Amino acid sequence: MSEPSSLGPNYRKLFGSAVAANLGDGLMSIALVWLASAVTRDALLIALIGVAGRLPWLIVSLPAGVISDRFDRRKLVAWMDVCRFVVVTALGLLVLAHQADLPTPEQLAAGAAEPAGGAVLLTALGLASFLLGCAEVLRDNTAQTLMPALVDKAQLERANGRLWAAETTMNSFVGPPLAGVLITVGLALPFLINAGLLAVSAAMVFALAGTFTAQSSMERSPRIDFKGEIAEGFGWLWNHRLIRTLAILLGLLNMLSNVALVNGVLYAQDVLGLYQGWQFGLVTTGFAVGAVAGSLTAATVSARLSPGVTLIVSITGMGGCLLLMGLAPSALLFWACAVAEGVFVVLWNVITVSLRQRLIPDHLLGRVNSVYRFFGWGTIAIGTVLGGALVNLGQPWLGRGWALRTVFLLAGAAHLALIGYAATRVNTDRIRAAEAAAAVEQQASS
Template identity: 30%
Template sequence: MSALVEAVFPRRLGRPFRWLVSASWTSNIGDGIALAAGPLLVASQTDSAFLVALAAMLQRLPWLVFGLWAGALADRLDRRVVVMAANTIRAVVIAVLCVFIATGTVSIGMVLTAMFLYGVAEVFADTTQQTLLPTLVPSADLGTGNQRLQAGFLTANMLVGPPLGAFLFAAGMVWPFAAQVVCVALAVMLVSRIAAPPGTSFTTVRDADSHIRKDIAEGLRWVWQHPPVRTLSVVILVFNITWAAPWGVLVKYSLDHLHMSEVGYGLLTTASAVGGIVGIFVYGWLERHVNLATLIRVCLTLEVLTHGAFALTTTGWVAIAIMFEFGVYAFVWGTVSTTVRQRAVPKEFQGRVASINMICVFGGLVLGQGIGGVIAENWGLVAPWWFACAGAGVTLVLVWKSLSHVAHAGSAR
């Protein structure tokens, strides 16, 4: 058992890192439970397709509205306290929703309000939590740290949580949300155990009299004036637009174009998670043996080729194999891009740059889904894949040379 603990939580990274990973994994189980139970609750309260779509939008809207503010506060306040406070608010919101569900007084309006409030608190919690790792571990170990955090997201949020949430919802509408409250509350307790290493602090020294809008502008200006981080932000934005365009209509693509059954669609989505598990195990070897610039270029090239492969295939099993391959490189890309960003950004800007990164992610998803829907409606279900392949391909060509600077930006500080 001690050997397993050492493999998952290397002693050299310290006990605070273990508390951070434990809190992240626990919180992700709760989020994974809600990933399945949330839509089921919405569907139980309304037959309106508009309200169902609105519920999905409310999960991403807070990132676009409050993301920059969350980043600025993360760089202004004690980051550990911000994470604890935001997660406490999340637990309270869901606990109140549980009361309405248990008493039979829940309505679609209450559900949508709870989802929005929960999403707002999640923006502050997730943005700030990204800034804790660079404080706790040396720069050289950020790849290992992010691998462990990403692994928890993949297994807890995507594999363990959703089926558990669906099972609990079938047992009783209130149970998955009660379980989510317990998970988030436990995460708060675990974060409270984290202590900053000697000589470091979770608070960055800032001018307390400056307005938060000045902090936001300063963060935006810092990203714009640092080409490697700016390039990485542009890549993340564009690749999320091109990724979301076909993935927004993936269910129709699988059913109507590939002629897969509902079970086949489930296998299609599960294949990416299985591929991600493989990515967990190969990442350490890749980081030790492959140049980071090469790793970034390979991942982005595979993204382009994956879109093209989906556009060309007409067979369900081939699509599942492609999805498995996507899961492998997507995990590697997520871990590498986060590590590169954290190494390149000074600690006093970690929160604001992390929030800009997340706005690029969610802004790209929102834009991409809208574009993909229009393209599919007018030119068919394969057209969004060609759009994604072309858009990602052109972007990759334009940034190819600068990716070496992106990969090693942290060494210049």
Template identity: 25%
Template sequence: MTAEAGKSSLFRQRNFLLLWSSQSMSLFGTQLTYVALPLTAVVILHASPLQTGILGALTTLPFLLFGLGVGALLDRHRRRPVLIAADAVRAVALAWIPIAYALDMLSISQLFAVAFVVGTMSVLFDLAYQSYLPTVVGRPRLMEANAKVQVSESMAEVAGPGAAGALIGLLSAPLVIAADAVTYVLSSVAVLGLPADDSPAGDQGRTDATPSLWTSIREGIDVVRHHPVLRWCTAAAVLANLFESALLAVFFLFLVRDLGFGSTEVGLVVAVGGAGAVVGALFVERLTRLLGAGPMLVAAMALPGVGYLILGSVHGASAWTVGVAATANFVALFGLPIFNVTVISFRQVVTPDRLLGRVNATVRTFAWSALSVGSLIGGALGSTLGLRGTVLLSACGGFLASLLLFFSPLRGVRRLDEDEAAKAEADADSAHLTDTEELSESMGGPR
């Protein structure tokens, strides 16, 4: 899954450059909102721990409600128009927050509504993007392309929160959210420059009647359920997201109320965590080759628990505690891009194009649904155990994802090979497999 030697940089390919630019702009803006939205709830609207948990849950709940259906529909329709429409709607929804704030009519219920709309559009965009990327760069270069996008995301996590903290101090959190709306407008303009794509050679290309939506959804679920790598990685992602989102539900409250950090210190902590993600994204291919894919995935899933245990031990506001909290966030986020780039690239490689929307949707639905559940759990725990207790308990729970991979067959896997992926795609294209057991066998597992 690595780029072939001698190939020119993907940045010299116009279509990838446009798609990467689109993602990079919106990712930077998203990081502004990542800090500004909860701080709007906490500082301006005086939200409770339960309300911040609900706010986080509403951002990811649409994956549970709509993810599987969206994935099936994306395997029947073009993906580029979906990318453009999703960006446009997100821009309009986020623009309402500064408008309502200026009119002195902003409420927590409006934040809930905006979070849900933006989350719904993120379902459409993320699934369409992951299904559209292979047509832009080709499957042999997906690891390289995903790594570059992950670096952009991680760099946005460095620059965005720091900029958000400074801007919130100068202006206000709702006005900073307006900048995110602008980035979504710019992102949609960049996607407009990409070539129109064709509908996937999927269900409507068959000679028999087009199957029902539920039949198409079930086929995507069965692919993940029977594939020996996708099954274990999806289960690990569910556990990791469950406990991480429980912690993130009280993360800003913990920094502001328990530790006494201001917006500048909060931005610094989040930015240093983003630097950890940048380093992880930059070295994902080297570390995977050095340690092996399986051992690297096990280690990557253990790091968030280590980092957040350190964070939970911090007391008081001082230069030292800010440094420790920032270092803890660095450790916690270092392994996430390693897991994401490796697993997403493998999933895109092994899945035939006619199934890619559904397989992406299945994994995202289960993994992101755990984010919604975890946010609600975190909000409830914050109201009962306290903020520090929630951080420590969530950190301990995060180790379960690493333990799951450690006791799975993935522990001894050195590489996730693309040879089986090519075989799977050829088999699927020639036979249009419908039997899920046969499809599972053709897709194969790691060597």
């Protein structure tokens, strides 16, 4: 099992940057929704905050791919961390100014009046979520194009798996419970600490040695033809049957899972009775435990089961876990289901990310990735608003608790309905054929 140190100094720097940035993201994952739940109990309003952060995947992802293939990818990643640092610092200072006036979510649920400055905070939260989402789109799309320049293609699953493990540990295992503790001290603390972590992340990416500009960008006109270059990336993806199918599947899976998970903070509070920040942070660590296990074992599992079988098992497992989470009678069972969900999600991610890095030509990697993520992540905004709306519509008929449970049940059942579509299109034979064809094309062009 290779450690980060055996994959080279540049990989270590990227690894360190990922640890810092994802610890900050883990803090924010709790702080943002907890702040929203301290201002309003409306499921749709809370969902709209999530939508604001996901809209950039529909608006910015396609031009972001063109930019990734045009400019130094190292600098793009680092400067997006700088932009996020500015936004998070400003939001943290605003929260610091208002935090003394905020009721607890439990007080709001018991009928306390919403805070006088709530509208200002919700507006700022929505704007910050949108700006952070824009920076995240360009940063994350570009960061995935760095990996093939840092490690050998034969090591991609291992390198991606180690990176996923570190990112998930920080993002979902260390960050959320730490944020829960920090919230009890001061709601502004997770935001301000995240700002410092983003500064560290930017510095480590700036320190990467080498050239990280796609070779073909040197031959293009200085004037960017966004329409033509986006069309080139879109055309490549749409004509590649395997990558096209994976993009469609990812879009459907992300939309469905977010129908349920956007209501996670309200589910934890109103169904499971977890009204303390540290309790919510702790229950979210279930996903992280599973994700770390999935990250560290993805290469082995894929080799033993084959990639195609592993992907089908992942879809089945994700659907089954969402069904069980919707029926969970206790926080402990909910946490256990989240552990299994984390394993299946990361198995899917490690295999499909490594496939894209192996199959897509380097000069198109940024653009094709952006089109892929447009399909795969743009639907999150749809699922997010749909989840909030379904809870609000179902509550008068089902009651608060069963309205929150029903979105998990619907999402889980819909996952299982996708198995037949996926089984005939992403099997191992098609994956191996696509890898062989890509190897021939790369050899011919070298």
